[in-house]
Amino acid sequence: GFAKVDTHRPLRTGEPETVFGDGKTPEQLVAITERLLAARPGGAVLATRLRPEGLAALRSGFAPVETDESGRTALVGTPPPARGTVAVVSAGTSDQPVAGEVVLTARAHGLGVVPVPDVGVAGLHRVLRARPALAGADCVVVVAGMDGALPSVVGGLVPVPVVAVPTSVGYGAAFGGLAALLTMLNSCAPGVTVVNIDNGFGAAVAAARIVRAGDRREA
Amino acid sequence: GFAKVDTHRPLRTGEPETVFGDGKTPEQLVAITERLLAARPGGAVLATRLRPEGLAALRSGFAPVETDESGRTALVGTPPPARGTVAVVSAGTSDQPVAGEVVLTARAHGLGVVPVPDVGVAGLHRVLRARPALAGADCVVVVAGMDGALPSVVGGLVPVPVVAVPTSVGYGAAFGGLAALLTMLNSCAPGVTVVNIDNGFGAAVAAARIVRAGDRREA
Amino acid sequence: GFAKVDTHRPLRTGEPETVFGDGKTPEQLVAITERLLAARPGGAVLATRLRPEGLAALRSGFAPVETDESGRTALVGTPPPARGTVAVVSAGTSDQPVAGEVVLTARAHGLGVVPVPDVGVAGLHRVLRARPALAGADCVVVVAGMDGALPSVVGGLVPVPVVAVPTSVGYGAAFGGLAALLTMLNSCAPGVTVVNIDNGFGAAVAAARIVRAGDRREA
Amino acid sequence: GFAKVDTHRPLRTGEPETVFGDGKTPEQLVAITERLLAARPGGAVLATRLRPEGLAALRSGFAPVETDESGRTALVGTPPPARGTVAVVSAGTSDQPVAGEVVLTARAHGLGVVPVPDVGVAGLHRVLRARPALAGADCVVVVAGMDGALPSVVGGLVPVPVVAVPTSVGYGAAFGGLAALLTMLNSCAPGVTVVNIDNGFGAAVAAARIVRAGDRREA
Amino acid sequence: GFAKVDTHRPLRTGEPETVFGDGKTPEQLVAITERLLAARPGGAVLATRLRPEGLAALRSGFAPVETDESGRTALVGTPPPARGTVAVVSAGTSDQPVAGEVVLTARAHGLGVVPVPDVGVAGLHRVLRARPALAGADCVVVVAGMDGALPSVVGGLVPVPVVAVPTSVGYGAAFGGLAALLTMLNSCAPGVTVVNIDNGFGAAVAAARIVRAGDRREA
Amino acid sequence: GFAKVDTHRPLRTGEPETVFGDGKTPEQLVAITERLLAARPGGAVLATRLRPEGLAALRSGFAPVETDESGRTALVGTPPPARGTVAVVSAGTSDQPVAGEVVLTARAHGLGVVPVPDVGVAGLHRVLRARPALAGADCVVVVAGMDGALPSVVGGLVPVPVVAVPTSVGYGAAFGGLAALLTMLNSCAPGVTVVNIDNGFGAAVAAARIVRAGDRREA
Amino acid sequence: GFAKVDTHRPLRTGEPETVFGDGKTPEQLVAITERLLAARPGGAVLATRLRPEGLAALRSGFAPVETDESGRTALVGTPPPARGTVAVVSAGTSDQPVAGEVVLTARAHGLGVVPVPDVGVAGLHRVLRARPALAGADCVVVVAGMDGALPSVVGGLVPVPVVAVPTSVGYGAAFGGLAALLTMLNSCAPGVTVVNIDNGFGAAVAAARIVRAGDRREA
Amino acid sequence: GFAKVDTHRPLRTGEPETVFGDGKTPEQLVAITERLLAARPGGAVLATRLRPEGLAALRSGFAPVETDESGRTALVGTPPPARGTVAVVSAGTSDQPVAGEVVLTARAHGLGVVPVPDVGVAGLHRVLRARPALAGADCVVVVAGMDGALPSVVGGLVPVPVVAVPTSVGYGAAFGGLAALLTMLNSCAPGVTVVNIDNGFGAAVAAARIVRAGDRREA
Ligand SMILES: Nc1ncnc2c1ncn2[C@@H]1O[C@H](COP(=O)(O)O)[C@@H](O)[C@H]1O
Ligand SMILES: Nc1ncnc2c1ncn2[C@@H]1O[C@H](COP(=O)(O)O)[C@@H](O)[C@H]1O
Ligand SMILES: Nc1ncnc2c1ncn2[C@@H]1O[C@H](COP(=O)(O)O)[C@@H](O)[C@H]1O
Ligand SMILES: Nc1ncnc2c1ncn2[C@@H]1O[C@H](COP(=O)(O)O)[C@@H](O)[C@H]1O
Ligand SMILES: [Mg+2]
Ligand SMILES: [Mg+2]
Ligand SMILES: [Mg+2]
Ligand SMILES: [Mg+2]
Ligand SMILES: [Mg+2]
Ligand SMILES: [Mg+2]
Ligand SMILES: [Mg+2]
Ligand SMILES: [Mg+2]
Secondary structure, three states: OOOOOOOOHHHHHOOOEEEEOOOOOHHHHHHHHHHHHHHOOOOEEEEEOOOHHHHHHHHHHOOOEEEEOOOOEEEEEOOOOOOOEEEEEEOOHHHHHHHHHHHHHHHHOOOEEEEEOOOOOOOHHHHHHOHHHHHOOOEEEEEEOOOOOHHHHHHOOOOOOEEEEEOOOOOHHHHHHHHHHHHHHOOOOOOEEEOOOOOHHHHHHHHHHHHHHHHHHHO | OOOOOOOOHHHHHOOOEEEEOOOOOHHHHHHHHHHHHHHOOOOEEEEEOOOHHHHHHHHHHOOOEEEEOOOOEEEEEOOOOOOOEEEEEEOOHHHHHHHHHHHHHHHHOOOEEEEEOOOOOOOHHHHHHOHHHHHOOOEEEEEEOOOOOHHHHHHOOOOOOEEEEEOOOOOHHHHHHHHHHHHHHOOOOOOEEEOOOOOHHHHHHHHHHHHHHHHHHHO | OOOOOOOOHHHHHOOOEEEEOOOOOHHHHHHHHHHHHHHOOOOEEEEEOOOHHHHHHHHHHOOOEEEEOOOOEEEEEOOOOOOOEEEEEEOOHHHHHHHHHHHHHHHHOOOEEEEEOOOOOOOHHHHHHOHHHHHOOOEEEEEEOOOOOHHHHHHOOOOOOEEEEEOOOOOHHHHHHHHHHHHHHOOOOOOEEEOOOOOHHHHHHHHHHHHHHHHHHHO | OOOOOOOOHHHHHOOOEEEEOOOOOHHHHHHHHHHHHHHOOOOEEEEEOOOHHHHHHHHHHOOOEEEEOOOOEEEEEOOOOOOOEEEEEEOOHHHHHHHHHHHHHHHHOOOEEEEEOOOOOOOHHHHHHOHHHHHOOOEEEEEEOOOOOHHHHHHOOOOOOEEEEEOOOOOHHHHHHHHHHHHHHOOOOOOEEEOOOOOHHHHHHHHHHHHHHHHHHHO | OOOOOOOOHHHHHOOOEEEEOOOOOHHHHHHHHHHHHHHOOOOEEEEEOOOHHHHHHHHHHOOOEEEEOOOOEEEEEOOOOOOOEEEEEEOOHHHHHHHHHHHHHHHHOOOEEEEEOOOOOOOHHHHHHOHHHHHOOOEEEEEEOOOOOHHHHHHOOOOOOEEEEEOOOOOHHHHHHHHHHHHHHOOOOOOEEEOOOOOHHHHHHHHHHHHHHHHHHHO | OOOOOOOOHHHHHOOOEEEEOOOOOHHHHHHHHHHHHHHOOOOEEEEEOOOHHHHHHHHHHOOOEEEEOOOOEEEEEOOOOOOOEEEEEEOOHHHHHHHHHHHHHHHHOOOEEEEEOOOOOOOHHHHHHOHHHHHOOOEEEEEEOOOOOHHHHHHOOOOOOEEEEEOOOOOHHHHHHHHHHHHHHOOOOOOEEEOOOOOHHHHHHHHHHHHHHHHHHHO | OOOOOOOOHHHHHOOOEEEEOOOOOHHHHHHHHHHHHHHOOOOEEEEEOOOHHHHHHHHHHOOOEEEEOOOOEEEEEOOOOOOOEEEEEEOOHHHHHHHHHHHHHHHHOOOEEEEEOOOOOOOHHHHHHOHHHHHOOOEEEEEEOOOOOHHHHHHOOOOOOEEEEEOOOOOHHHHHHHHHHHHHHOOOOOOEEEOOOOOHHHHHHHHHHHHHHHHHHHO | OOOOOOOOHHHHHOOOEEEEOOOOOHHHHHHHHHHHHHHOOOOEEEEEOOOHHHHHHHHHHOOOEEEEOOOOEEEEEOOOOOOOEEEEEEOOHHHHHHHHHHHHHHHHOOOEEEEEOOOOOOOHHHHHHOHHHHHOOOEEEEEEOOOOOHHHHHHOOOOOOEEEEEOOOOOHHHHHHHHHHHHHHOOOOOOEEEOOOOOHHHHHHHHHHHHHHHHHHHO
């Protein structure tokens, strides 16, 4: 047997079912996904940290399904209609996999997503060019490795919450994302909070709760 | 001369003026506060990380003024009327100073605040007793030192964003808050984001942006 | 030749013979196990950290034999009849291998074992559901990775000794189990002690000594 | 006001009331101790991490009272009659304060205590001389700083549980007790578990639960 | 007696005499300075890391003399006429002491200095406002604590060498300047090199050599 | 699609186009290189961190092309004529790959390069033998792993800027280059600045800016 | 080409030629060894950190030759006749490879070697059994991983210099040998000095110099 | 009462009595010293880590007595006549206190001592000037903080054992001596072994054993 599926939390918190793909066989992934879909017909299931064969199994086994290969993520079934917007800003090409995990996770939670890639702080014109895209967002997720300086710059440009995701991109004194993590925790920009290294999933869940924070108040 | 005061950012982001008290003389604190109040009549000025004599100078020099001695924070002038609610959950007596910084900072940003102190994870009845207080909040800030386990428990109980503040409370392998920080970054509860050790100010600013995220959407 | 087998310690301490499987060939494992069984006829030999081929060699080479594949552990021969009970609580699916090492090691030491899997702190109902299972135990071993928060919660629920095992489960700021280790060392729950990361073996040996502490006093 | 006193936990777990003295005024200490004694007449209250003036206030304010100045601990009232024995082994003169905290805490929990001081591993004759004292104990607490090697040696000599307490004694690469902590976590002696640096209190609580583990089984 | 003064290195490398003030008495400072001035009449002596009484002794004992109290530095005698320009950019008020050490050290080495204070990355308008000041410099020294993000931004704006100085400004996960140091070492901006935490002296010496690198080629 | 190529920065800063080869397929490498050459005819493209197949693809696909297999670097097209000289000193055989990255990067930036290999500090005669080669350089790059002591020695011998590159060469307490990095940051030799571990590219870019610093002043 | 061979140092220090095998091809190893033997006919060459194919090449290419497969070391040619004795004490089976590197290196330097394997501190009888073997040694090298406690115990038993070698044996909080390294640096036994993790070679060279220290004085 | 004095070890190992002064009152120091002298009439007692009042008490209470104020060490009574020589090389002025602890400790052990101060690696002429002083030594102790590079250079110059003592001198990334410690552990010079940060005492004891290693062989 494999992991007992907790079908209660999504009901309690309104969040979609998620499968952590790392270490699960393609067969397990398909079986878990089927069970989760059966428990909430018409809903969606998100799978993250998939190895290529797991991702392939979900892509050929279900419809509709959307996958992000470099992001190692699959979204099976129909997510809720988009409501509210998150901008997903990333620093470099190598940060794309983590940004991809943010994007599909956010979509699975019923968020509209505006990707803003390739915004390096060493090229301020690129940061400034991104401002219009940031203006309409209810929340901004910033994904950056190496020096992790991007959230400090973005945090000063927008009046909405900024969720910073350090990535393990880099070498040497990047220490597997530690350097970027510390930078972000010490950001002097207001309103920046931080998640674990490479945790695109967690950042998107936080973003969804942030956008829903407004919904709740309206109701 | 002392620090050039940036009176522009609050205008841009709608956030109150704040003075970082650490290393400033009582005279400097009073002078800066006067200048900031003059620039935005009827507004409020927040001062954090005050030493006793700085806090005393602000308390006797201005009215209205609210101060938190253990939290080393003062709120001078009239904050915006409260709109939206943040619950400020803390673990132990020694975490109170940081929780106090969260409370006054949140009030300065126009948030309603519900303090929920003394919620240790080793006494689950206290956590369960806190549920009603948490139920009405738009955002929860959780302040905890030592093992830093509280946000993981709270994060599973509420559907709103959780901002976790590790404190430097503890000794030995607490390593000045590092243990609590790592715990929080690795929390498996959904929707938890983290700020720097002892950074009650930053957590409250993030909470204010989160609550305002809803306001923006309503407008 | 290979490792000189110390057949004296078990006699001195009453503990079963144990082979550390890591780095030993299947042939060495079988030969060592034979020698140890011969030295104490009717006794049991425990082998841990086995690679698949080593585990297979023991399974086909001896009877009776019990194996745990994910836990990489084998129990050859007949352990002492169970006396006293240890509950083995674990947090998530990925912590199962370490929990499995605890279970077979405890059985090899003549303990009754009650496994209590899938007790995440972010789902308090699961913790509360586990209380009856914990009530009858003489000692509780808690296995958790990532935030390592579970022992803090369990430690507040039971009046018996709690042995905490951090696991290397997690990524990024989990730092290979360091985060969970620090959490557990800083637990504010009374009666919690800690062993090395992933050291299910050591936790079970400690549990056996704890349960035997009572036996000694009775005699 | 000061800390809300939780008078429930001792009832639940059978453990004595304890006050963490660090950061409390002598007046607060006396007041809290009075309240706790009133709630359980004939019982005992333990206070740890006392500053000299706090310790003096308790010594002159209550009777019977027992204090350990270097250990910064006071035991007010009458502890339960001793039942079961813990040996408290310590390495050097500078480790005495932590050993002292173990001793008074253990006595407050109703344990018989056998102190075994000055057992440095660099003088094996001293270790061997300690064997008779260790022989009768139900549990051994080992307190050591610097290299923290003592639990590894003691763990091989006794068949009972060993609780290791690293201390912050040392300089340079002792890193405030980190070196001793890591040594103890990596001990190859069976049955050794570890608590936080300088946490004599926690070690004694664990020892009390270990000794009680036997009592429970007898009942 | 006190430190043997090495009057050879300045002759070899053309750099001014420098006294490391930390741990020297006012009397020692005055005596060393006299000796160094006597050895190179008409030259200059730089003293860094001065405590207030040492700085006062130099100020009243020599003329001409220039001192920076917060920067704890004194420049005694007449430095070489300025040739080439270094811009000294700093992030916040608390970074001023280190920036001050850079400024006086650079002047002692015969550099023209353009101070550019209060350039926080969370306020891009301030960075952009600094561009003209940076345009004329042969080398830029950037001083920043906390997130240490400023050199990454400045490095993308200028075509000259950038020497980054992390400061120990910050708290918690700033870890005494480690966070800023790692940020700077991982900067993706081209041409950034880094010196030790708070080492304004070293940065200015490097800047002087960089500017002289041009002089040498011209000769 | 692959990385958006930023063809603007080189124009702004006068630096050659560079491709970070790590994680790119041979096809991507060839395509990007073609595009970059087309954008600046007669110019040069530098590719670093190439895997063998990527390096082979560039070598057979372009002419003129210069490659360094151990240094994993290729220089395609015609670099600017050499102007100014950098000496590249390295400590041991294992540091050669990083030294090689320095050499080709420096050539791509139009620097003359003098390689000075095998200069271990434990053989002072080798250091002294290197002095003539160092004498003519405008800037010295020093590449060393393990103890990283070489820049301290070289920094005392030359009057020009020294850029130190720690390498990940070593084992055990070398901690992947951390030991050498810390040594270099603490160098007491004047004028030493440091780049990230194994960052030969960054050191060479800094050297080019340093040498150009002189050019600018001359113009 | 490959590494320039420094044939001078052995002449200066009287130490044998040594080849660091890691990263060298079998062909390179054979060629270097031939050259070194030719330069000192009748002498010996030591090769360490050999991969299996390199070790095989030396074994079949030269005579006399002695090899240690697990220790990855080969001794080619005729070492000087043994003079003085080093005891090589090791803790567990897994420490044997490093102990093997010590043994062959010591023999290459003309030392008599007494191996004392399997001396775990958790089995004091094994330590005591080793005393006669230690009694005759001029120097003791102690090799231990995990808790690294052995040198503290041995250091108290012998009056000669003790060189401690931490190994990377262990898991979790062993942190690749860091735990053992810190233990050894904090040893309270007199006369213990420490080398890098897994550096059996360095320990043996130090032992040779120590034994030769006596020879020098006699001459 | 205070520390039980172990008067056995010196008898066993032939080493002088030593008192660790840190944390002992002047009265305790005098009393312990008297007792130790009484136990071995005509012998010597060494006291280290003395605070000024403790050092003063020993200086006025005993004769003959030799003290080193900056080194915080006192040598009471008559040490054995010098036999064999240790050179004590130190890097900078601030390393003198630790070098002083080495010198008096070595003298207490009956070694001849040649102090070689102010040998910075950034001034090779000073290193070369020290060669004659090093030539006659049986063992060299090298004391250095900051980059800790000096033992690597000295290790290549002498054929005798080198004991390296890292000091806590430095700031920022010196991390209290960690940087120098790692440098020394990674030294590529042959025959270098390392003791704890600031442990001048331990280095001298090791040196004494090294020099005695020769004596033993001669007997
Ligand atoms: N990429 C991720 N990082 C962290 N947690 C995740 C990730 N993906 C899924 N999860 C969590 O893993 C849980 C499912 O784990 P499992 O039952 O092992 O599949 C979900 O409820 C999420 O909370
Ligand atoms: N998983 C484990 N973790 C730590 N120690 C173990 C483990 N399994 C066995 N051991 C220890 O390893 C010893 C046997 O080692 P060996 O002689 O190498 O097989 C046993 O006596 C146990 O103390
Ligand atoms: N702030 C500083 N940081 C690092 N090194 C310094 C500093 N100030 C002076 N120095 C160095 O200290 C040397 C003088 O040291 P001293 O002889 O002890 O006064 C100078 O030659 C400089 O190399
Ligand atoms: N500076 C020092 N560093 C480390 N250990 C020391 C030092 N000075 C003395 N010791 C040790 O401390 C022991 C005496 O400790 P005590 O009985 O507390 O005075 C001696 O036997 C030495 O082994
Ligand atoms: Mg970035
Ligand atoms: Mg907590
Ligand atoms: Mg967990
Ligand atoms: Mg110890
Ligand atoms: Mg800053
Ligand atoms: Mg900054
Ligand atoms: Mg080197
Ligand atoms: Mg040095």
